[in-house]
Every structure is written in structure tokens, then in C-alpha cells.
Amino acid sequence: xxxxxxxxxxxxxxxxxxxxxxxxxxxxxxxxxxxxxxxxxxxxxxxxxxxxxxxxxxxxxxxxxxxxxxxxxxxxxxxxxxxxxxxxxxxxxxxxxxxxxxxxxxxxxxxxxxxxxxxxxxxxxxxxxxxxxxxxxx
Numbered sequence: 001x002x003x004x005x006x007x008x009x010x011x012x013x014x015x016x017x018x019x020x021x022x023x024x025x026x027x028x029x030x031x032x033x034x035x036x037x038x039x040x041x042x043x044x045x046x047x048x049x050x051x052x053x054x055x056x057x058x059x060x061x062x063x064x065x066x067x068x069x070x071x072x073x074x075x076x077x078x079x080x081x082x083x084x085x086x087x088x089x090x091x092x093x094x095x096x097x098x099x100x101x102x103x104x105x106x107x108x109x110x111x112x113x114x115x116x117x118x119x120x121x122x123x124x125x126x127x128x129x130x131x132x133x134x135x136x137x138x
Contacts, residue, residue, distance in 0.1 A: 037137015
């Protein structure tokens, strides 16, 4: 059994963005030499997400609109803002979209279903954050 750990770093221009990170995760997998195992991709910040879905711009717009309905950016709405923060909505959006993704590794490739890609979701951007990629296998 072998494992590899690498960190990816992101600093988005906007408060909220979705970034396809599939190619970067595939690069880490190829460098690892692991042919069979599991790949964990984890957002290492409480206002960011990692999730798997389709890379389609209309769907990403739908995610943004849906998330804004569920957890709107409204500084007067949240108790968290009484602490001096202004990102309660980002914490909630992260919880909705998820913290991590795990993908099987088969024959040295990420074993996706049709159209699946890995995304980094940023909900409180414009500062540097990291994503963990850990691959375990043989």
C-alpha cells in the first residue's frame, strides 16, 4: 500500500466560483503511479466545497441561484455575523455542496460515471485556500 498527498491552492477573483479541478487531480494521480485505490479530494476550508457533477455552465448557474435562495448573502440575517464575520451564507453553502469527494482509481485512472468531473466550489473567495488530494492504493 502506498499513499501520496498534495495540496492545490486557489485564490478566486469572485466571492463565489466553481472551478473544474479534474485535470489537476488527474495530474497528481499520474505522478503517484497508483493503479488501484481511492482518491480523496477535500476542501480544507469551512467556506469552500469539493463536489462531483457535470461541467455545464447552465447547471453551474442553477447551483448559484439555488444556493442563494437557500442561504442568501444578507448581513442582517445571521447570528454568525454578530461575531464580526460576514460569511455565514458561505458556511451554509459549503454544508449544502459538501466537503469532499472520493473517487475510485481503476487501472491508473479516476473511475468516473458519464459526465462526472471534480469541482472546487468557493463561497467566500478572494483569498488563498487549499484543497487536499490524497491517493491511497497500489
